[in-house]
Amino acid sequence: MFKSIFDYRKLIFKGGAIGLIFGSSVTAFSEDIQWAGFIENASYYRDNVGLSKFRNTVQAEFSKSLSSDSWSNVSIHGTLRGTYDGVYDLNDDEFGKDAAEDYLGQNWHSRGAATTIIPGPNTTLLSAGVPFPCDNDPLLCHNLNGYMDEKESDAKFPEFNDQLDFVRELYIRADKYLGNGDVLSLNVGKQQVVWGKTDLFRVLDVINPVDYSRHNIYDELEDIRIPQWMIKAEWRMGASQTFDDSNLSLVWNVDKFRPSNLGTCGQSYRILDAGCFFSSYINLADLGAPYTSNVPIIHDVEEPNWSLGNTQFGMKWEGVYGDATFSVNALHYRQQLPSLHFRPHPVAGLAAAGLPAPDGVFDIVFPRVTLLGGAVDYYSMDMDATWRIELAYSEGEEMPRDTDGHKETDMVRYVIGYDKNLVLPFLQTNSAFLISAQVFGEHILDHEIDMPNDEDNWIATFLFKGFYKNNRLSPQLLMAHDFAAKSSVVSPSISWIPDNHWTFNLALNIKTGGEEEFGWSVAGTETFEPLARFTNGPIGVANNEDELQLTIRYSF
Amino acid sequence: MFKKILYSLLIGAAAIMAAHAAPVNEGIINNSFYPYAKGSPTASGIKVGMVINAENVDSVKDYLDPATYLFVKNGDTEIHVGKTTNFALHDSYVEATRKFSGSTKLGENPGQIEGSKAGRPFPQEPSLDDPRAGEKLAWNFKNGYNWGDSAAIQPFYWKYRDMNSGKVERTVKFNFHFLNYTHRTQQEPFPAITPNPSGLFRGIYVQVLEPFDIKNTQLLIQRFEDDLKRDNAYLYLGFQRRVRRLSTGQVTDAFLGSDIMIEDFEGYNGRISDMSWAYKGTKTLLLPMFNHNELTLDSETHQDDDGYQVVAFGGKGGCFPNVTWQLRKVYVLESDPIDPDHPVSKREHYIDAQTFTIPRNITYDRKGDMWKSWLIGQAHPDHHLPKNKGTGVAIDDAFSMIDIQADHCTTGQFKGIVDPELTPTSKMTVQNLRASGS
Numbered sequence: 002m003f004k005s006i007f008d009y010r011k012l013i014f015k016g017g018a019i020g021l022i023f024g025s026s027v028t029a030f031s032e033d034i035q036w037a038g039f040i041e042n043a044s045y046y047r048d049n050v051g052l053s054k055f056r057n058t059v060q061a062e063f064s065k066s067l068s069s070d071s072w073s074n075v076s077i078h079g080t081l082r083g084t085y086d087g088v089y090d091l092n093d094d095e096f097g098k099d100a101a102e103d104y105l106g107q108n109w110h111s112r113g114a115a116t117t118i119i120p121g122p123n124t125t126l127l128s129a130g131v132p133f134p135c136d137n138d139p140l141l142c143h144n145l146n147g148y149m150d151e152k153e154s155d156a157k158f159p160e161f162n163d164q165l166d167f168v169r170e171l172y173i174r175a176d177k178y179l180g181n182g183d184v185l186s187l188n189v190g191k192q193q194v195v196w197g198k199t200d201l202f203r204v205l206d207v208i209n210p211v212d213y214s215r216h217n218i219y220d221e222l223e224d225i226r227i228p229q230w231m232i233k234a235e236w237r238m239g240a241s242q243t244f245d246d247s248n249l250s251l252v253w254n255v256d257k258f259r260p261s262n263l264g265t266c267g268q269s270y271r272i273l274d275a276g277c278f279f280s281s282y283i284n285l286a287d288l289g290a291p292y293t294s295n296v297p298i299i300h301d302v303e304e305p306n307w308s309l310g311n312t313q314f315g316m317k318w319e320g321v322y323g324d325a326t327f328s329v330n331a332l333h334y335r336q337q338l339p340s341l342h343f344r345p346h347p348v349a350g351l352a353a354a355g356l357p358a359p360d361g362v363f364d365i366v367f368p369r370v371t372l373l374g375g376a377v378d379y380y381s382m383d384m385d386a387t388w389r390i391e392l393a394y395s396e397g398e399e400m401p402r403d404t405d406g407h408k409e410t411d412m413v414r415y416v417i418g419y420d421k422n423l424v425l426p427f428l429q430t431n432s433a434f435l436i437s438a439q440v441f442g443e444h445i446l447d448h449e450i451d452m453p454n455d456e457d458n459w460i461a462t463f464l465f466k467g468f469y470k471n472n473r474l475s476p477q478l479l480m481a482h483d484f485a486a487k488s489s490v491v492s493p494s495i496s497w498i499p500d501n502h503w504t505f506n507l508a509l510n511i512k513t514g515g516e517e518e519f520g521w522s523v524a525g526t527e528t529f530e531p532l533a534r535f536t537n538g539p540i541g542v543a544n545n546e547d548e549l550q551l552t553i554r555y556s557f
Numbered sequence: 558m559f560k561k562i563l564y565s566l567l568i569g570a571a572a573i574m575a576a577h578a579a580p581v582n583e584g585i586i587n588n589s590f591y592p593y594a595k596g597s598p599t600a601s602g603i604k605v606g607m608v609i610n611a612e613n614v615d616s617v618k619d620y621l622d623p624a625t626y627l628f629v630k631n632g633d634t635e636i637h638v639g640k641t642t643n644f645a646l647h648d649s650y651v652e653a654t655r656k657f658s659g660s661t662k663l664g665e666n667p668g669q670i671e672g673s674k675a676g677r678p679f680p681q682e683p684s685l686d687d688p689r690a691g692e693k694l695a696w697n698f699k700n701g702y703n704w705g706d707s708a709a710i711q712p713f714y715w716k717y718r719d720m721n722s723g724k725v726e727r728t729v730k731f732n733f734h735f736l737n738y739t740h741r742t743q744q745e746p747f748p749a750i751t752p753n754p755s756g757l758f759r760g761i762y763v764q765v766l767e768p769f770d771i772k773n774t775q776l777l778i779q780r781f782e783d784d785l786k787r788d789n790a791y792l793y794l795g796f797q798r799r800v801r802r803l804s805t806g807q808v809t810d811a812f813l814g815s816d817i818m819i820e821d822f823e824g825y826n827g828r829i830s831d832m833s834w835a836y837k838g839t840k841t842l843l844l845p846m847f848n849h850n851e852l853t854l855d856s857e858t859h860q861d862d863d864g865y866q867v868v869a870f871g872g873k874g875g876c877f878p879n880v881t882w883q884l885r886k887v888y889v890l891e892s893d894p895i896d897p898d899h900p901v902s903k904r905e906h907y908i909d910a911q912t913f914t915i916p917r918n919i920t921y922d923r924k925g926d927m928w929k930s931w932l933i934g935q936a937h938p939d940h941h942l943p944k945n946k947g948t949g950v951a952i953d954d955a956f957s958m959i960d961i962q963a964d965h966c967t968t969g970q971f972k973g974i975v976d977p978e979l980t981p982t983s984k985m986t987v988q989n990l991r992a993s994g995s
Contacts, residue, residue: 326800380789387802468811501728556769
C-alpha cells in the first residue's frame with residue numbers, strides 16, 4: 002500500500018497530459034495558492050455492535066490562478082483527502098480481518114435454509130463471508146482481483162491505494178471567449194462531473210462511480226463520488242432569442258473504468274452485504290457433492306482494461322426557458338454495480354441439474370450501458386415551490402435473477418422532487434425551513450418473475466431542515482421509505498456551528514421494517530439466499546444498523 | 558444631400574418623440590438631481606464637525622430617524638457630522654430622465670408602469686396629496702442608478718456579531734455582482750442588453766468565498782422587467798454541487814444565517830407589487846454619507862495590492878460603522894407587505910432624494926414593534942477607489958443590520974468597484990453557478 006503512496010508516476014503522466022492540452026500558453030502563476038480544508042472525526046456507535054466508525058479525515062482544497070496568453074480564467078484546482086478509520090483497531094471483534102460472522106448475512110437476518118447447519122456434514126450450504134479475503138484466503142483474493150479485494154489496511158486508509166485516491170481532484174479550468182460572445186470552457190483532470198439534482202439516490206448523476214463503503218448511501222454524494230480523470234468541454238452560448246441560457250457539454254471519461262465500491266466483507270458499511278456474499282463459498286464438497294473442494298461464489302471479476310474503446314463519454318444540453326431549467330442527457334458508460342454471470346458445470350448433466358462450475362459460481366461483469374435522459378426544474382409561482390423531474394432510459398443494464406444469474410433489460414428510472422422554503426413562525430425562527438420530498442421510481446422493461454427487483458418500485462425521501470441562531474443551529478429530519486422492501490430509515494440530526502471553524506453534528510440513523518427473513522429465493526423454489534438481499538434493498542439490508550453518530554469538524 | 562436627409566430624419570424623429578413624450582421641465586430636473594445647487598441644508602443645533610451623543614441628542618432629535626436616535630440616546634454609538642456633499646449621478650442617467658420621464662406614467666395597478674425606458678421615472682417632487690406618490694418613489698428607487706449599470710463588490714465581508722458581548726460569531730467573505738439588463742445609460746450597450754428573451758431587468762450574483770462550510774455557495778437572482786412576475790432565484794450549494802431553484806419563501810429568510818433577508822438587499826430588493834407604498838413626507842435628516850478616503854479605516858479585515866482598506870466598525874458590539882453623517886434631503890417612504898404571512902408588518906425607508914439610495918431603513922415585526930435597523934453607508938465615488946471616480950454611483954460602502962430585539966447584528970464591509978468587465982452577462986447565468994462551483 003505504502004508503495005502506492007509514493008507512486009507519483011501516474012500522476013505526473015496525467016498532469017503532463019493536461020499541460021499538453023493547454024500547450025505552452027499557460028505561462029506563469031499569477032497569484033498565491035488559495036487553501037481551505039478541514040480536519041474531522043466521525044464516531045458512530047451501532048446498537049448491539051459498538052463502535053462502527055472512528056473515521057479521521059484531513060481534507061485540503063487548493064486553487065491557483067494561472068496566466069495565459071490565449072486562454073482566460075485559467076486556474077488549477079485540487080482536493081487532497083486522507084482518512085484513517087480506527088474502528089478496525091478499536092472494535093476488531095466486529096470489524097476487520099478477524100471479524101468473522103457465524104453465517105452469511107448474520108448482521109441483517111437470522112439463519113435460514115441456506116445458512117443453517119445441516120446435521121451430518123455439519124456445515125451450511127453457504128459459508129459465511131470471509132472478511133478481507135486478501136488477508137485471509139488467497140483463492141478468494143485471486144478471484145476477486147481488482148474489485149472488492151481491499152485489505153484491512155486499505156479500509157483503514159482508503160485513499161492510499163494504487164489509484165492514488167488521496168488526490169480526490171486535480172484539474173485545470175480554462176475559458177476561451179469566442180468572437181460571437183460564446184465561451185468555450187475546458188475542465189481537464191481528475192474531477193467529479195455532476196449531472197442530476199437528487200439527494201441520496203441517483204438517476205442522471207451517474208458519471209462518477211460511488212464509494213458506498215464510506216457510509217452507505219448517507220454521506221453527501223460530494224464526499225463519496227469516486228473522481229475520475231476526465232475531459233469536460235462546455236460551449237456556453239448564453240442567451241438567445243428563445244432561451245435565457247444555453248449550454249452544450251461534452252464529457253469524456255478517459256480513466257480506467259472503476260465500479261462503485263460496495264464495501265468489502267469485514268468493513269462496517271457494505272451496502273446490500275454484497276461484499277460478504279462475494280467472499281463466500283457454496284460448500285458443495287463438504288456436503289458430499291461431486292466436487293473436490295468447496296466452490297467460491299465469485300470466479301473472476303471481468304474489469305475492463307484501459308483502452309480507448311473502453312473509455313466512457315456523454316453529452317448534455319441544458320438551458321433555461323422561462324421558469325424552467327432543463328437538460329437533455331446522453332451517456333455511454335459502464336454499469337457501476339456488478340452483474341453476476343452464472344457459470345454452469347462443464348459436465349452437461351450436472352449443468353442441467355443447475356450445478357455451478359467447480360472453480361466458481363459467478364463471474365462479475367460490468368456491461369456497457371447507453372443512457373438517454375433529461376431533467377426539468379420548474380418554479381411554480383402559484384405554489385411558490387419548485388418541482389424537479391429527472392428521467393433516464395437505459396439500454397444494456399443487467400439485472401440479477403435466480404435461474405440464469407442475470408438478464409439484460411432496458412430500464413426506466415425517474416424522480417419527481419418538490420422543494421419549498423417556508424418560514425414557520427410557530428417554530429420560533431425567522432429562517433425558512435427547507436422542505437424537500439422526492440419519489441424515485443424504477444421500471445424494469447423486460448422483467449422476469451425470478452428477478453429480485455419488482456417490475457416497478459418506488460423509494461420516497463423527505464427532508465425537513467430548519468435553522469436557528471443565525472443558521473448556526475440546524476435541526477434536520479431525513480426519512481426514506483422503500484415501498485417494495487417495506488423498509489424505512491429515519492435520521493434526525495442537529496448541527497451546531499459555534500464559529501467559523503468548528504462544526505458539531507449529532508445524528509441518529511434508525512432503520513425499520515424490511516423483510517428480515519426470506520424465502521431463500523425470489524422464485525421461492527431454490528436455496529440461493531443471496532439474491533434476496535437485493536429484494537431487501539440498501540435500507541432493509543441495513544436493518545440492524547441503528548446508529549448514534551457524532552461528527553466533529555475543524556475547518557481552516 | 559446626405560446631410561439634408563439626415564436633418565430630415567432627425568426632425569422626423571424629434572416630431573415622433575414630441576408626439577409621445579411631454580418634455581420635462583428643466584426646473585424639475587435640477588430640483589431632483591441637484592437639490593443642493595443653491596446651498597446645503599441647515600438644521601438648528603447641527604454643525605459640521607460636531608459629535609452627537611447621548612448628552613446632546615435630544616436637541617437634534619428631529620434630524621435623526623427613530624432607530625438612530627434610540628441608539629445614540631442609549632449610548633450605543635455617536636454621530637460624527639460631516640459636510641453635505643454633492644452626490645451627482647452620472648450625466649447619462651440625468652439625460653435619460655430628460656428623455657423618457659415625460660412619457661412615463663403608472664399603470665392601473667401597483668407594479669405596472671408605462672414608458673420607463675431609462676433614467677428616473679418620476680423626477681417630480683412627491684406630493685402628500687398624490688395617493689400613488691409612494692409608489693412613484695418606489696419606482697424611482699427600483700429604476701434608480703443605485704450601482705449604475707453594473708458593479709461588483711469584491712470582496713465583501715459580513716460579520717455576525719453578538720451585540721452584547723461584541724463577539725464576532727461568523728465572518729463570511731463574498732463577492733457580489735449587479736447587472737442591469739435594461740434601463741442602462743452609461744455602460745454599453747444601452748438602454749438594454751440583447752438578446753433578453755425573458756425580459757430580465759436585473760441580475761444579482763453572489764458567491765461565498767469563506768468560510769469552508771458554505772464556500773462556493775452561490776445565489777443568482779433574476780428580476781424581470783415585468784414587476785408582476787416573481788423573481789427567478791437559484792442557489793448553488795457547494796457541498797452538493799448542484800443548483801436548486803429557490804422559492805420566494807427564502808427571500809424573507811435570514812440569508813445564510815445573517816440578520817438580513819434577501820428582500821433587504823440595497824434597502825429593498827423585491828417587487829413593487831409585493832408592497833403597499835405610502836409617501837410620508839420630506840425631511841432634512843442626517844444620513845451616513847461620506848468620503849471613504851477621509852475615514853479612519855479598518856486595517857485588519859482586508860489587505861490588497863490596491864492598498865484599499867474597508868470601513869471600520871465600533872460602538873456597541875462593533876455594530877456601528879465609523880463613518881460621518883451629513884444632512885440630506887430625505888423622502889420618508891413606508892412599505893407594507895401585501896402578503897399577510899410576511900414576517901414584516903412594515904418598513905420605513907429613508908430615501909436620499911438626490912441619489913435615491915436608501916441609507917436608512919427601519920423594519921417593524923408583525924406585532925408592529927421596531928425589529929431591525931438597516932444602515933447602508935454611501936461613499937462618494939470621487940473619494941473612493943480611483944476606478945470609481947466620475948462614475949456618479951453612490952458607493953454602498955458599509956452596512957449594519959441590527960436586530961434590536963435579539964441584540965444581534967450583521968455588519969458589512971465593502972470594496973465596491975464600478976467596472977463593467979467584472980460583471981459580464983455570462984456571470985448572470987445558471988451555467989455560471991455550476992462552472993464556478995466545480
